[in-house]
Amino acid sequence: MSRESILRALSHEPGALPVDFSSTPVTGIHATIVRDLRRHYGLPDAPVKIWEPYQMLGEVDDELSAALGVDTVGVAPRKTIFGFPLEAWKEWRTPWGQDVLVPGDFEVDRRENGSTVIYPAGDRTARPSGELPEGGFFFDTIVRQEPIDDATLSVEDNLQEFTPISDEDLEYFRAAAERVARTDRARVFNFGGTALGDIALVPAPFEPNPRGIRDIEEWYVSTVARREFVRELFARQTEIAIGNLKKLYEVVGEIPDVVFICGTDFGTQTSRFCSVEAFDELWAPYYKKMNDWIHRHTSWKTMKHSCGAVEPLIESFIACGFDVLNPVQTTAVGMEKENIKARYGDRIVFWGGGIDTQHVLPFGSPDDVRDAVRRNIDVLADGGGYVFNTIHNVQAKTPIENIIAMIETAHEYR
Numbered sequence: 001m002s003r004e005s006i007l008r009a010l011s012h013e014p015g016a017l018p019v020d021f022s023s024t025p026v027t028g029i030h031a032t033i034v035r036d037l038r039r040h041y042g043l044p045d046a047p048v049k050i051w052e053p054y055q056m057l058g059e060v061d062d063e064l065s066a067a068l069g070v071d072t073v074g075v076a077p078r079k080t081i082f083g084f085p086l087e088a089w090k091e092w093r094t095p096w097g098q099d100v101l102v103p104g105d106f107e108v109d110r111r112e113n114g115s116t117v118i119y120p121a122g123d124r125t126a127r128p129s130g131e132l133p134e135g136g137f138f139f140d141t142i143v144r145q146e147p148i149d150d151a152t153l154s155v156e157d158n159l160q161e162f163t164p165i166s167d168e169d170l171e172y173f174r175a176a177a178e179r180v181a182r183t184d185r186a187r188v189f190n191f192g193g194t195a196l197g198d199i200a201l202v203p204a205p206f207e208p209n210p211r212g213i214r215d216i217e218e219w220y221v222s223t224v225a226r227r228e229f230v231r232e233l234f235a236r237q238t239e240i241a242i243g244n245l246k247k248l249y250e251v252v253g254e255i256p257d258v259v260f261i262c263g264t265d266f267g268t269q270t271s272r273f274c275s276v277e278a279f280d281e282l283w284a285p286y287y288k289k290m291n292d293w294i295h296r297h298t299s300w301k302t303m304k305h306s307c308g309a310v311e312p313l314i315e316s317f318i319a320c321g322f323d324v325l326n327p328v329q330t331t332a333v334g335m336e337k338e339n340i341k342a343r344y345g346d347r348i349v350f351w352g353g354g355i356d357t358q359h360v361l362p363f364g365s366p367d368d369v370r371d372a373v374r375r376n377i378d379v380l381a382d383g384g385g386y387v388f389n390t391i392h393n394v395q396a397k398t399p400i401e402n403i404i405a406m407i408e409t410a411h412e413y414r
Helices: 003-010 031-040 062-068 155-159 167-181 216-225 227-252 276-282 284-297 311-320 337-344 366-380 400-411
Strands: 048-052 072-075 090-093 099-102 108-110 116-118 130-132 186-189 258-262 301-305 324-326 349-351
Touching: 003 186, 031 048, 031 062, 031 400, 072 167, 155 227, 167 186, 167 227, 216 227, 216 276, 227 276, 227 284, 258 284, 276 284, 276 311, 284 301, 284 311, 311 337, 337 366, 366 400
Parallel strands: 048 099, 072 186, 186 258, 258 301, 301 324, 324 349
Antiparallel strands: 090 099, 108 116, 116 130
16 A cells, blocks of 8 residues: 555545554554554564654654554654654653653653643743643643733734744755655645644643733634634734745645644534534635635645534535545534535545544454444445544553554455
8 A cells, every 4th residue: 555545535536445643643643552553563662752742642653654554654843732843852751651752842840749741842931831630641731821901912912823934944844845755655744834723722832921812711702702803813824824835835845645734623522612604704714715725736635623523514614625524523413424424525535533532442342443443434435535544543541452453454445
């Protein structure tokens, strides 16, 4: 299998099942599971590299990708969600006792309550922006909202994550593009700076001194109570994003096959954070501008991530120009696989949905896993337009025998 299997899926052509693991921050594998998989396949038992520290995702390197039959290779932004670059690696022992590699500016402290806090951009003079609770396996954001004065509230304050791309970042992506172009796997890029209202980014965990609306509850309220402010903000963010995409295209060209545009979640287990009308009014015009620019000037396909019960929004996602929907949470209300495949499967690629990571994969038996994987693939991959992955990231404490059952069953379709 290779890049060609992903390209066929993106073109809605039937064929052998393509597989993705770790090309994006929402299709990854927790560091503990990466360690267990390496041991299972007899790979060197070296410290796992943490490429996404917020969720503590471990690197699926070329050796493990080959063992798992992965058909993708991902390119992450140069800086993590906590604002420090992926460089100058050093060893760190996690609270659960695993030796891992973390970036050089990964700076943490242990609190008296047993939790571990992390500092934005490695700046120990700033307030911590994330906390890994005692007994936990990933960081939660610490909200550091300053008092809001609507009389002085400025759109510029919420542009800290949307700035003109630097020469250093352009060089990083140029070098990354050259590297992944030498592989035989599909190239999935996450440039950053294109996600509107992503709740993981709203609190600005990357900023030592966040400004603007940075409280999660306050942000959701603002989409109703300060709608004109949000609309103006999205317009400015989109303008900056398209300017950056133009510069990025000059250095990476047609090497990317898929570009991860946003991880903004719109769904809960049973409903949505906003109505279809609100999405169409507030988010859709700006996502459409980004997608329109990409589709007019490049061959890139664009990916939209949203967990939850978003079936009523899929038509709007398609109208915005998104080519791919992830993670396809088939266990959420209204997301029954037969329904969404029949209604939308010929117009948007489903990327994920291979197995439920909340219940079946962590708590079922290997036979339960095999049965669920077969049933999901039989529906979602029918006629093409499907890439196999789990429903969001593979979490810590998932039994390795269940993960192997999932992989082996997916391989039956290759």
